[in-house]
Every structure is written in structure tokens, then in C-alpha cells.
Amino acid sequence: xxxxxxxxxxxxxxxxxxxxxxxxxxxxxxxxxxxxxxxxxxxxxxxxxxxxxxxxxxxxxxxxxxxxxxxxxxxxxxxxxxxxxxxxxxxxxxxxxxxxxxxxxxxxxxxxxxxxxxxxxxxxxxxxxxxxxxxxxxxxxxxxxxxxxxxxxxxxxxxxxxxxxxxxxxxxxxxxxxxxxxxxxxxxxxxxxxxxxxxxxxxxxxxxxxxxxxxxxxxxxxxxxxxxxxxxxxxxxxxxxxxxxxxxxxxxxxxxxxxxxxxxxxxxxxxxxxxxxxxxxxxxxxxxxxxxxxxxxxxxxxxxxxxxxxxxxxxxxxxxxxxxxxx
Amino acid sequence: xxxxxxxxxxxxxxxxxxxxxxxxxxxxxxxxxxxxxxxxxxxxxxxxxxxxxxxxxxxxxxxxxxxxxxxxxxxxxxxxxxxxxxxxxxxxxxxxxxxxxxxxxxxxxxxxxxxxxxxxxxxxxxxxxxxxxxxxxxxxxxxxxxxxxxxxxxxxxxxxxxxxxxxxxxxxxxxxxxxxxxxxxxxxxxxxxxxxxxxxxxxxxxxxxxxxxxxxxxxxxxxxxxxxxxxxxxxxxxxxxxxxxxxxxxxxxxxxxxxxxxxxxxxxxxxxxxxxxxxxxxxxxxxxxxxxxxxxxxxxxxxxxxxxxxxxxxxxxxxxxxxxx
Numbered sequence: 001x002x003x004x005x006x007x008x009x010x011x012x013x014x015x016x017x018x019x020x021x022x023x024x025x026x027x028x029x030x031x032x033x034x035x036x037x038x039x040x041x042x043x044x045x046x047x048x049x050x051x052x053x054x055x056x057x058x059x060x061x062x063x064x065x066x067x068x069x070x071x072x073x074x075x076x077x078x079x080x081x082x083x084x085x086x087x088x089x090x091x092x093x094x095x096x097x098x099x100x101x102x103x104x105x106x107x108x109x110x111x112x113x114x115x116x117x118x119x120x121x122x123x124x125x126x127x128x129x130x131x132x133x134x135x136x137x138x139x140x141x142x143x144x145x146x147x148x149x150x151x152x153x154x155x156x157x158x159x160x161x162x163x164x165x166x167x168x169x170x171x172x173x174x175x176x177x178x179x180x181x182x183x184x185x186x187x188x189x190x191x192x193x194x195x196x197x198x199x200x201x202x203x204x205x206x207x208x209x210x211x212x213x214x215x216x217x218x219x220x221x222x223x224x225x226x227x228x229x230x231x232x233x234x235x236x237x238x239x240x241x242x243x244x245x246x247x248x249x250x251x252x253x254x255x256x257x258x259x260x261x262x263x264x265x266x267x268x269x270x271x272x273x274x275x276x277x278x279x280x281x282x283x284x285x286x287x288x289x290x291x292x293x294x295x296x297x298x299x300x301x302x303x304x305x306x307x308x309x310x311x312x313x314x315x316x317x318x319x320x321x322x323x324x325x326x327x
Numbered sequence: 328x329x330x331x332x333x334x335x336x337x338x339x340x341x342x343x344x345x346x347x348x349x350x351x352x353x354x355x356x357x358x359x360x361x362x363x364x365x366x367x368x369x370x371x372x373x374x375x376x377x378x379x380x381x382x383x384x385x386x387x388x389x390x391x392x393x394x395x396x397x398x399x400x401x402x403x404x405x406x407x408x409x410x411x412x413x414x415x416x417x418x419x420x421x422x423x424x425x426x427x428x429x430x431x432x433x434x435x436x437x438x439x440x441x442x443x444x445x446x447x448x449x450x451x452x453x454x455x456x457x458x459x460x461x462x463x464x465x466x467x468x469x470x471x472x473x474x475x476x477x478x479x480x481x482x483x484x485x486x487x488x489x490x491x492x493x494x495x496x497x498x499x500x501x502x503x504x505x506x507x508x509x510x511x512x513x514x515x516x517x518x519x520x521x522x523x524x525x526x527x528x529x530x531x532x533x534x535x536x537x538x539x540x541x542x543x544x545x546x547x548x549x550x551x552x553x554x555x556x557x558x559x560x561x562x563x564x565x566x567x568x569x570x571x572x573x574x575x576x577x578x579x580x581x582x583x584x585x586x587x588x589x590x591x592x593x594x595x596x597x598x599x600x601x602x603x604x605x606x607x608x609x610x611x612x613x614x615x616x617x618x619x620x621x622x623x624x625x626x627x628x629x630x631x632x633x634x635x636x637x638x639x640x641x642x643x644x645x646x647x648x649x650x651x652x
Binding site: 060062094095096097098099100104106107108109113114116118120121123124125126127128129130131132133134135136142154155158159161162165166318319320321322323324325326 | 348352378379381383384386388389390391392393394395396397398399400401402403404419420423424428429430431432433434435436437439468469471487489490491492493
């Protein structure tokens with residue numbers, strides 16, 4: 001499949017934006033600037049970028065605790081990073097007014113319905129959004145991003161069974177970084193191929209190198225087309241790895257040095273950059289310029305955040321209920 | 328005025344809302360063949376078809392997920408989580424997702440979803456099919472709860488629940504369906520606002536706040552006590568969240584005495600909250616200690632004699648009232 005040049009550059013920029021965002025957040029978290037916890041997706045960028053590059057603005061995704069990358073990718077490169085950074089800092093100007101934080105960052109205005117910290121609900125909610133698309137007769141597609149650990153939840157089975165029985169326009173995108181927090185996925189399932197799970201729902205299950213954005217793009221394109229045609233869900237496993245621990249501050253001692261080194265070598269960004277230069281889509285200088293622009297953008301977002309006020313205490317009581325109703 | 332059953336009132340409410348609003352749809356187990364096991368949705372599959380009246384797998388967590396996801400996208404799902412105990416199966420999905428997400432997104436989403444479940448004992452359904460989870464559900468911020476005791480209230484409250492822009496739990500009582508309770512329900516369209524109590528019987532000596540099936544037992548007890556010269560006011564909160572504090576406190580202001588009759592194990596039941604509200608906000612109005620007539624803190628037994636002993640009844644209420652009047 002030939003991916004058009006503009007799309008390739010967009011995907012590259014998206015991946016760089018995710019990486020720069022995550023590395024800056026790691027730094028600021030370590031400096032004690034960010035409350036709570038953060039789960040970083042650095043190393044997994046190609047999954048979000050390749051999947052979301054196939055989606056329209058009116059398509060929907062649901063995300064999970066390791067969600068920053070999904071949101072940046074779904075939003076598109078024109079969406080400011082500033083309200084996202086401000087949300088992580090708990091500021092009033094945060095995209096969710098400081099009520100979500102890192103783990104629940106979402107924005108339905110750009111098609112990110114929720115980011116869920118309880119595993120499997122990202123998928124059951126995605127199923128619900130896909131059901132709405134079906135009932136309304138739109139051709140919207142919904143992607144539920146989950147991690148490998150979620151494959152063993154009841155919600156995964158219930159949600160995928162329902163979505164396949166109802167032929168919903170749903171894609172379950174499983175980022176297999178092989179670590180469910182500190183537990184190796186292959187220690188807690190008898191599967192050797194996670195895509196075998198798809199057979200239980202009689203749907204396609206496709207495994208792809210999740211650190212190769214062009215490969216992800218192609219697999220995702222087929223799944224999106226299938227969903228838009230009304231042929232039902234697809235299960236995609238993106239084989240990937242995380243550069244940080246489960247949460248920032250986790251020394252991930254449960255991983256061998258060999259595996260961590262291998263992950264660093266598999267870095268999807270230099271790999272894609274090399275490819276783009278080979279394909280003459282980008283020059284070295286142009287690629288560098290993207291990195292510089294994104295760094296400047298991130299610096300601006302952090303500056304905006306630091307200058308933003310914290311929410312007013314009265315905000316505790318707002319947003320519990322929607323006012324009004326169907327007349 | 329015409330009289331219809333409690334069950335018919337439930338069916339009519341859902342039918343009318345589905346007819347007036349194409350975004351309303353229904354999901355649940357066994358709703359196609361049976362219209363749900365008690366027949367609440369009988370005829371709706373034939374009338375609206377399988378897209379809007381959807382049989383689900385036995386998948387309560389996915390059902391709540393489907394309701395939440397579709398509600399956020401502009402639909403108005405009604406999801407039938409059959410027996411109230413099954414709410415515990417999908418409690419995380421209700422408690423952590425459906426009712427929290429609006430707040431956690433900073434109001435970027437809303438969830439106009441209605442959950443309908445049977446509650447209550449009295450039909451020997453044993454310990455996994457008999458609960459009134461009033462108190463449990465009242466601990467969930469972001470959830471509205473209605474518990475209708477009459478056909479009129481059932482129809483009006485269910486219609487309001489479906490039109491509400493927030494998640495609403497409807498807890499209707501199984502025994503009122505089994506007993507074929509009938510009552511006056513106008514042919515003409517009406518709704519009952521959520522959060523508004525109803526004084527089911529006026530009286531001067533003691534206020535009895537009773538919920539669901541207990542409303543009927545309280546009314547029966549009030550009739551008996553009338554003969555003894557004790558005038559009982561029966562307040563039916565109808566909505567447990569938000570609860571109509573004003574009407575309850577207004578009644579206590581008149582009577583100076585409060586008994587709460589609630590078909591739940593006493594600890595952390597709806598009665599606990601109602602007692603706390605009155606103690607906290609209207610202590611000076613009380614001429615006697617607040618009494619609670621509840622079930623014991625045990626699972627619900629099967630055998631009819633055990634179940635009868637477990638459930639609060641007229642005699643229990645009369646005893647409690649007599650102690651403080």
C-alpha cells in the first residue's frame with residue numbers, strides 16, 4: 001500500500017509529539033511538579049500514530065491508563081498540547097478542568113470518549129459508542145485501545161462477544177508490551193499467540209509489529225475499512241515495548257537488561273525516520289526541524305501550564321449532573 | 328379514571344418514550360421472547376424491532392458499557408439489569424464509569440442512560456434474587472434513583488428517568504408485579520419529577536417514611552392505627568437520589584415523630600440516610616427518638632416462613648409506632 005507523503009510526515013510528527021510529551025512529563029514528574037501518577041507510553045508511539053492516522057475526526061477512540069499517545073494521535077497535530085499538559089498538572093485550564101489527570105485525560109470534542117483506569121471498560125464503552133454509530137446509521141468507526149493485561153478480564157470477553165454478535169464497527173487495538181504492570185503476560189495466560197483470542201469471537205485477529213508505523217497503518221486501514229463496510233470488529237495485536245516502567249518511578253527491575261536493551265534498539269522513531277529519508281519523503285534537516293518545532297511547542301505548553309491557575313475549590317461541586325433533559 | 332397494573336404502567340412508560348423519541352432503545356436479557364422474564368417489555372420487540380429492542384448475552388458489564396458508550400454518543404439507552412443483585416455484577420461499570428465519567432471529563436460528556444431492575448423479597452426467590460439495594464445505590468454520586476410504589480408513580484417516574492440527561496436507576500418491586508397491584512393511571516401523558524416525594528396518606532401524630540412495597544404495608548398499618556386513634560402520615564420518597572428532604576422534614580415538623588420503614592438490612596440502608604438527614608437537619612422538631620423498621624443484617628432466606636420473618640411487616644411497624652406515640 002502506498003501511503004501518501006503528507007500522511008507519512010504527519011505520522012512522524014505525531015510520534016515525535018508523543019515522545020517529546022512523554023519525556024518532558026517524565027522529567028517534570030521526577031521533579032515533583034506533577035501530582036498523582038503517570039503511565040508513559042514512550043516506545044509505543046507507532047501503535048497510536050498508525051491506527052489513528054486511519055481515523056476521521058468524527059471517529060471515536062477510547063483509551064486507558066497509558067493513554068497520552070492515543071489522545072495526541074487521535075487529536076491530530078493541530079490540537080494544542082497545552083490543555084493536556086495543564087490537565088496533568090491539575091490546572092484549571094486542563095482539558096478536563098483538572099478533574100481527570102493523566103489517567104483519564106479525554107476530550108470527546110476530538111473523538112476521545114474516555115480514558116479508563118479500570119481495565120476492560122475502555123473496550124465495553126467503545127462497544128457502546130460503536131452501537132450508537134450502528135443505531136444512528138453513521139459509518140463512524142470506534143477503536144478501543146487496551147493493553148495485553150486486559151485480555152484476561154471478563155470485560156474483554158463480554159465486550160468482544162457482544163460486538164461480534166452485533167457486528168459493531170469496533171476495532172480492539174491491543175498494545176502488547178508483554179508487561180501487565182510487572183507481570184509477564186505469558187506467565188498468566190496459556191496462549192502463545194494473543195491473536196488466538198479472536199477465534200473465540202469468529203473475527204479476524206491480526207498481529208503486527210507495533211514498532212513499525214507503516215505496518216500498523218496498513219493493518220489498521222484494513223480493519224477500519226472492514227468496520228465501515230459493516231462487517232464487524234477486528235482484533236489487532238501491536239507487538240511493542242515500553243521504554244519506561246509501568247508508572248513513572250517504577251524501576252522495572254522485573255525486566256531483564258537484555259529485554260530493555262532490545263526495546264531501546266526497536267525504537268520506532270529513528271526507525272521510521274531512517275525509512276522516510278530512504279524514501280526521500282524527508283531530509284535529515286526536515287526531520288530535525290520537526291523535532292525542534294515539537295520541542296518548542298512542548299516548552300510553550302509547559303509555560304502555559306505553569307502560568308495557569310489551579311481550579312477554584314467551588315469546582316468540586318460542579319459537573320456531577322447534566323442540567324435539563326429531553327423535553 | 329382507568330385502572331391498570333403496576334406491570335402495565337412500566338410497559339406503557341417505556342413504550343411511550345420509545346414512540347416519541349427515536350434515540351431511546353432497550354437492551355436486556357430475554358427481552359425478545361419474553362419481554363424480560365416478568366414481561367415488562369412485552370410486545371415492544373414486535374413493535375420496534377430487533378435494532379431498538381436488543382437481546383443481550385448474559386454480560387452485565389458489557390451491557391452497562393454499551394449503555395454508557397451509546398449514551399455518551401447521543402442515544403438514550405434503557406438497560407435492563409434484571410434482578411437487583413445483578414447490579415453487583417456490573418457495579419464497577421455503574422460506579423466507576425457510568426456515573427463518574429461526566430465529572431471526570433470536566434462535563435465533556437453526559438450519560439442519559441436508564442437502568443431498570445427488579446428489587447425486593449416476598450416471592451421466595453432466595454438470597455440472590457430478592458434484594459432492595461436502595462442504600463447501596465444511594466452511595467453512588469452521579470446516580471439518580473427512583474423506587475416507585477404504585478402504577479401511577481411507576482409510569483411517571485420511568486418516563487422522567489428516560490428523559491433525564493443523567494444515569495437513573497429504576498428499582499421497581501417484584502412483589503407488586505406478582506401481586507398484580509392495580510391503580511389509577513390517566514390515559515393522558517404525564518411525568519413525575521425525579522426528586523419529589525409524595526404524601527400517600529396525611530396524618531398528625533407520626534410520620535412514616537416508607538419505600539417501595541413498604542408503602543403499602545405502612546398504609547395498611549396506618550388504617551389499623553387509625554382505629555386506635557393514632558393518626559399516621561405516610562411519606563413515599565419515590566426518589567431516593569435526590570431525596571426530597573423538604574417534604575420529609577415538613578412532615579416531621581407537623582408530627583414530631585419519625586419512623587422509617589425500609590425493606591433492607593438495617594446497616595447502611597436508605598433508612599440510615601433518611602434518619603441521619605432528619606437528625607442532622609431537623610433534630611429540634613423531634614419529640615421522640617427516630618425509629619427504623621428494617622430487615623435484619625442477614626442474607627434473605629428462601630423458605631416462605633423464614634422470608635416472612637425477615638421482611639418488615641405491619642406488625643413490626645405498629646410496634647415501633649406504639650413505642651413512640
